[in-house]
Amino acid sequence: MAAQAVLRSSAPARLLSGSFYIRKGVLASWQHYQSRRPFSNEKVLVELDESTVMKMKNPPVNSLSLDVLTEFSISLEKLEIDRGCRGVILTSAFPKIFSAGLDITEMCGKSAEHYAAFWRAVQEMWLKLYGSNMVTIAAINGSSPAGGCLMAMCCDYRIMADNPKFAIGLNETQLGIVAPFWFKETMVNTVGNRVTEQSLQLGQMYPAPDALKIGLVDKLVTEEKVQSTAVAAMSQWLAVPDHARQITKSIMRKPTIDNLVKHREADINNFVSFITKDSIQKSLQVYMDRLKQKK
Ligand SMILES: CCCCC/C=C\CCCC/C=C/C(=O)SCCNC(=O)CCNC(=O)[C@H](O)C(C)(C)COP(=O)(O)OP(=O)(O)OC[C@H]1O[C@@H](n2cnc3c(N)ncnc32)[C@H](O)[C@@H]1OP(=O)(O)O
Numbered sequence: 700m701a702a703q704a705v706l707r708s709s710a711p712a713r714l715l716s717g718s719f720y721i722r723k724g725v726l727a728s729w730q731h732y733q734s735r736r737p738f739s740n741e742k743v744l745v746e747l748d749e750s751t752v753m754k755m756k757n758p759p760v761n762s763l764s765l766d767v768l769t770e771f772s773i774s775l776e777k778l779e780i781d782r783g784c785r786g787v788i789l790t791s792a793f794p795k796i797f798s799a800g801l802d803i804t805e806m807c808g809k810s811a812e813h814y815a816a817f818w819r820a821v822q823e824m825w826l827k828l829y830g831s832n833m834v835t836i837a838a839i840n841g842s843s844p845a846g847g848c849l850m851a852m853c854c855d856y857r858i859m860a861d862n863p864k865f866a867i868g869l870n871e872t873q874l875g876i877v878a879p880f881w882f883k884e885t886m887v888n889t890v891g892n893r894v895t896e897q898s899l900q901l902g903q904m905y906p907a908p909d910a911l912k913i914g915l916v917d918k919l920v921t922e923e924k925v926q927s928t929a930v931a932a933m934s935q936w937l938a939v940p941d942h943a944r945q946i947t948k949s950i951m952r953k954p955t956i957d958n959l960v961k962h963r964e965a966d967i968n969n970f971v972s973f974i975t976k977d978s979i980q981k982s983l984q985v986y987m988d989r990l991k992q993k994k
Contacts, residue, residue: 742756743756744756745777745778750929752790753789754790754792755791759796761793763846768824775831779833784833787834789851790925793840793841798846798850799847803986807984822966835855836856837857838928839857839859840922843859843865844867844904845878848867849885853885859919860919865906867905872900872901876974881959891914894914
């Protein structure tokens with residue numbers, strides 16, 4: 700029930716509405732006490748040290764299952780209403796993998812109701828992260844295909860481990876599926892139209908150095924320095940007055956967010972009718988089999 704309640708609330712209210720601050724003020728004291736403690740979730744750890752760090756921990760590859768997405772949205776919502784938290788670093792608990800993207804098993808052989816619930820959870824994660832009032836920094840400590848890349852692109856700043864074996868991109872077409880319009884818009888807002896057009900059609904994954912060249916990530920550092928560099932970047936971003944930074948972020952992102960909010964139900968219906976097609980189910984199955992065979 701709690702998960703559903705959170706999943707129905709919408710992120711733009713956080714980024715765009717003044718009432719958010721009133722709510723923050725009223726609830727601040729007990730929330731401050733509550734949320735300054737680390738959360739002990741199963742698959743999304745929230746550590747409150749020098750900086751607030753959200754660590755995805757869904758072995759083996761941090762695929763974004765319905766559970767992970769739900770837990771992620773709830774954790775982010777908790778931080779969002781915590782006045783003591785102005786910024787969050789998003790990373791992975793595992794070396795070498797940031798996130799393998801959406802959990803393909805959630806999109807195979809399930810009911811239409813399941814697909815609809817799953818897709819709503821994907822949308823909610825995006826609305827909350829892309830629409831966050833907080834400074835969000837992705838510490839990309841490994842590969843990050845598709846939904847993993849989307850999460851990273853939702854952040855304000857991206858630091859990636861400097862290893863050409865780690866790649867990032869929206870590779871959906873390689874699976875025989877299509878990145879929806881709001882994935883596309885997030886990428887356009889990050890790297891521009893021309894690069895997005897080519898990347899999406901080819902389903903291109905960019906090794907870290909190439910990701911830096913096209914502006915998909917902002918900085919490369921050695922694997923060991925990813926998190927400390929994120930902490931340093933966070934202090935830089937937090938030196939800017941919150942209200943000015945938040946309004947600017949909102950001006951930049953509002954049209955993209957509004958577009959999904961407006962078409963949210965149609966987007967769910969589109970996803971369900973697309974993913975239930977036999978040909979798409981077959982493509983996903985072939986892709987999964989190939990993943991398993993590569994060992
Ligand atoms: C016209 C309108 C359109 C409307 C919308 C329509 C369509 C919907 C679009 C949906 C958008 C989709 C977004 C996505 O995110 S799809 C997921 C894409 N992800 C990938 O392609 C990543 C695949 N995985 C990998 O490339 C590699 O696993 C790796 C992440 C680079 C890690 O490599 P490695 O360390 O070598 O691990 P393994 O490959 O051995 O994998 C370990 C086990 O994990 C399983 N696995 C991997 N990825 C996933 C995944 N995304 N979901 C579920 N399971 C995954 C893999 O099969 C291995 O399992 P096993 O141990 O049981 O063999």
